[in-house]
Amino acid sequence: MIMIAYYVITAFLLGLLAWNFVREKSRRGDLALYLLVMVPLLLRLLRWK
Amino acid sequence: MRKDAFLKTVLAAAFVAFVLWGGLPLFRHRHHDVPIVKGPGVTAVRRLSEYSPGLKGTPGDTFIYVLQGREPGGKALLMGDTHSNEPEGMLSAIIVVENGIVEKGTLYVIPVFNNSGSRNTRPGDGYPLYFDVATDWGQRRFRFGNRDASPLDQWPDPDVYIHYPERQLLSYIDIRNTNRTWPGRANGPLMEKVTFGAMELMRREKIDLAIDVHGAETMFPVTNCIVAPESSVKIATLASLTVKAKEGFESHVERSPVGFRGLSHREIGDHGPALPFLLEAPIPFLDQPTGPKTTKLLLDGKDPFLLSLSKKKKLFVPYDESGWPLEKRVGQNLSVTLEIFRQFSKKAADRAIAVSGVPRYADLVKNGVGHFLADPAKTPAGGVVMN
Numbered sequence: 001m002i003m004i005a006y007y008v009i010t011a012f013l014l015g016l017l018a019w020n021f022v023r024e025k026s027r028r029g030d031l032a033l034y035l036l037v038m039v040p041l042l043l044r045l046l047r048w049k
Numbered sequence: 050m051r052k053d054a055f056l057k058t059v060l061a062a063a064f065v066a067f068v069l070w071g072g073l074p075l076f077r078h079r080h081h082d083v084p085i086v087k088g089p090g091v092t093a094v095r096r097l098s099e100y101s102p103g104l105k106g107t108p109g110d111t112f113i114y115v116l117q118g119r120e121p122g123g124k125a126l127l128m129g130d131t132h133s134n135e136p137e138g139m140l141s142a143i144i145v146v147e148n149g150i151v152e153k154g155t156l157y158v159i160p161v162f163n164n165s166g167s168r169n170t171r172p173g174d175g176y177p178l179y180f181d182v183a184t185d186w187g188q189r190r191f192r193f194g195n196r197d198a199s200p201l202d203q204w205p206d207p208d209v210y211i212h213y214p215e216r217q218l219l220s221y222i223d224i225r226n227t228n229r230t231w232p233g234r235a236n237g238p239l240m241e242k243v244t245f246g247a248m249e250l251m252r253r254e255k256i257d258l259a260i261d262v263h264g265a266e267t268m269f270p271v272t273n274c275i276v277a278p279e280s281s282v283k284i285a286t287l288a289s290l291t292v293k294a295k296e297g298f299e300s301h302v303e304r305s306p307v308g309f310r311g312l313s314h315r316e317i318g319d320h321g322p323a324l325p326f327l328l329e330a331p332i333p334f335l336d337q338p339t340g341p342k343t344t345k346l347l348l349d350g351k352d353p354f355l356l357s358l359s360k361k362k363k364l365f366v367p368y369d370e371s372g373w374p375l376e377k378r379v380g381q382n383l384s385v386t387l388e389i390f391r392q393f394s395k396k397a398a399d400r401a402i403a404v405s406g407v408p409r410y411a412d413l414v415k416n417g418v419g420h421f422l423a424d425p426a427k428t429p430a431g432g433v434v435m436n
Contacts, residue, residue, distance in 0.1 A: 003204050003205070006204055028056065031057065032060060035060055035061070038064070039071075042068055043068065043075075044201070048072040048076045049072060049172075049201070
């Protein structure tokens with residue numbers, strides 16, 4: 001049950017970062033950082049790592 | 050605006066490529082099954098979930114190979130891959146499954162005790178995902194795993210792991226370590242369900258001896274030894290003395306500490322009928338101050354930094370240019386296992402366990418591990434179990 005909740009939190013954070021990535025207009029450095037932070041979250045959600 | 054969209058597309062494409070490049074090998078490793086050949090002595094193959102139903106359909110479930118003897122006698126459980134980065138345990142168990150014939154008693158063998166851990170890795174330490182053992186017919190590939198179960202299967206970790214039932218506070222990561230979760234419980238976290246399954250097996254089948262096969266660093270004091278609690282220390286001592294006198298290698302006895310909970314050599318004896326033994330063979334790959342963690346180091350155990358430390362007397366085992374190769378480690382494990390059976394059988398004749406066909410230390414050192422591994426491709430249909 002806790003594990004499922006953690007997967008939901010992961011999906012939420014991933015969505016939040018993806019939304020920020022799409023909405024970002026000027027700061028190019030932030031775009032790269034958003035993607036970098038998304039890597040472990042996506043790997044966990046895909047159940048690859 | 051168009052420039053901005055172009056940049057985002059390029060970055061997103063690089064991100065997808067990066068995830069695929071890094072993630073796909075891990076995905077393939079996690080889903081790579083290893084064939085184990087049912088040898089001439091295997092009479093049944095069961096699953097651990099038969100003893101711990103909570104494991105059914107989970108990555109914690111694993112196979113139990115039953116080698117029932119021609120004559121009745123005692124019963125023993127042999128476990129490998131409790132820590133999946135110590136492959137000498139798994140290979141020792143596989144050699145028993147593929148070569149052993151039980152004359153008296155019954156042998157239960159679990160080659161991949163922590164199935165989830167064997168599908169995990171440690172990228173931060175540069176662990177290889179696989180290793181190949183040279184055999185008489187080609188290379189045989191095995192998964193190289195991690196000490197702990199995969200967080201994909203048991204997540205999240207707590208801040209502190211509170212051991213059941215003693216409530217001792219252990220490191221958070223040990224909640225995924227199947228040598229800290231003994232005796233386990235039916236409704237606990239996944240790794241507690243694994244150890245509970247083994248405890249149930251021992252209780253229901255009335256197992257006499259439980260042998261948990263490991264490897265340990267050359268710089269760790271509890272290495273090259275048999276760890277045994279009070280109940281099994283006599284047999285361990287006799288086995289240690291006998292292999293030293295007859296086969297010429299050292300495997301001293303270490304007492305299982307009473308105050309350190311969750312370990313197989315402590316909890317198995319305290320919560321079930323079996324006499325526990327934990328075997329440790331030195332594995333230089335696990336030491337911290339080595340060169341790159343290559344499959345070569347894993348197989349031959351040769352490392353110039355350890356050699357230098359050995360000359361400064363910083364290691365707990367003798368170490369020279371010959372390293373500490375896999376065949377030596379597996380050979381030690383098998384000889385000590387067979388000697389424990391023999392010593393127990395002398396003590397309890399009505400519960401004797403007699404096994405033939407399993408090579409000993411000298412056979413392994415002379416012929417290598419691969420010589421005793423069967424070719425799954427040449428095995429008739431139904432003779433191979435994918436682990």
